[in-house]
Amino acid sequence: MKFFYADWLVTCDESFTIIKDGAICFDEKIIDIDVRENFQIKYPNETIEYMGVHSVLMPGLINTHVHLEFSANKTTLKYGNFVQWLFSVIKNREELIEKADKKLIDTELEKMIQNGTTTIGAISSYGFDMNSCIQSPINVVYFTEVLGSKPDMIDTLFLDFKEKLKSAQAYSSKSFIPAIAIHSPYSTHPFLIREVLKIAREKEMAVSTHFQESVAENDWLNYSDGEFGAFFKDMLDQHKSLTKPSDFLYQFKDIKNLSFTHCVEANEQELQQIHDLGASIIHCPNSNRLLNNATLNLSYIKDIPLAMGTDGLSSNHTLNMFEELKNAIFIHTNFEPNQLSQKLLLAATNGGARALGLQKGILKKGYDADIISFMLPDSCEDQDDLATAIILHTTQTTHTFIGGKDELHK
16 A cells, blocks of 8 residues: 655545645555545554655546547648648648557657546547557557448448457456547448447447537538538538437437537537536647637536547647646636636546546545646645646646556656
8 A cells, every 4th residue: 555645635526625734545546535644643554655845646637538640740730720620631641640650659648647647538540559558557448439421431431440449349458448439420420320329338338529629510510511511522522411410419318428529619409418418528628729619618518527638639739638727727718717727627537537437537535546746836825726726837747646556656
């Protein structure tokens, strides 16, 4: 068992409980948390190690939505317009995927651990990131993605998906959990969606999908018009959307761990459907900004559970979750900073675990010991300011425990 204490222990439970001079005991699971004074009484023969001056202990961050296969992008893709970005992805896809070899993906995963991320939801289109995810100490919910809307390709695409999913299932473990992703309503044929969701229900797998990411998507789904009109006509000889947003959402009934990424153009009816499905919304603010999409209205989504993601380096400059949270503070100007910071930290821990169906994201007895520690540059006089201080002044951790093992000090 390991015993540590810090100036601040942030549980990230629903009440955002903070324990000043808090202590924790754990092995693979969290065994106990309390104030240090009580620990000294309960465990008189144990040495309780201090994490340092101005130290913080909290749950590891959970990046619920990341595309590792595009990690080679730096300056290749075009930002500023969603459809133009998508054309640039299609144009440069092969080159970028070839550059994103195992060494590069391994490096990005290692940096994520240094930045305090202990769990990811990896959206995999091709399966080229699988070996890195299997071998990394980071916890991975591995979403095999289905994509394609051409009717004459459906059987081939479905067979290909099943083979990729079977490959992922062969490596299933407590830290590598196969799951299913549907790319989006505009890019995936309803038949594929239906058949893939049958598998998800049968295998009780988590499911994630992009939804209402852009004005172009909303216009195409609702009116078969807008910027996507030329795209689908020229690329796929398709003149009409294959589904409406509400029909798309209806197909996800009875999926236990379900998440919709982006949702910045979702209307009130669609948000109500997401709520009724018991799903989470994954917020990727950097990606939304770089592709010049709308900002997710956090007030508008009401009581829908929120999680955080970086998206991939195809639409971001970093996979560092603390950087994502920093930017979110400045984007959502209709929230008081301290309240917003608490909401964001909860989304990046507790909310991520909920979206992925994991017993993580909270410092609580019986939960997985995925824990990070770091030091603030100075004292924090009022604990109401702590969440904002953490986000503004943290980029790396001093300790990253995954399943109780410190992955920074092996």
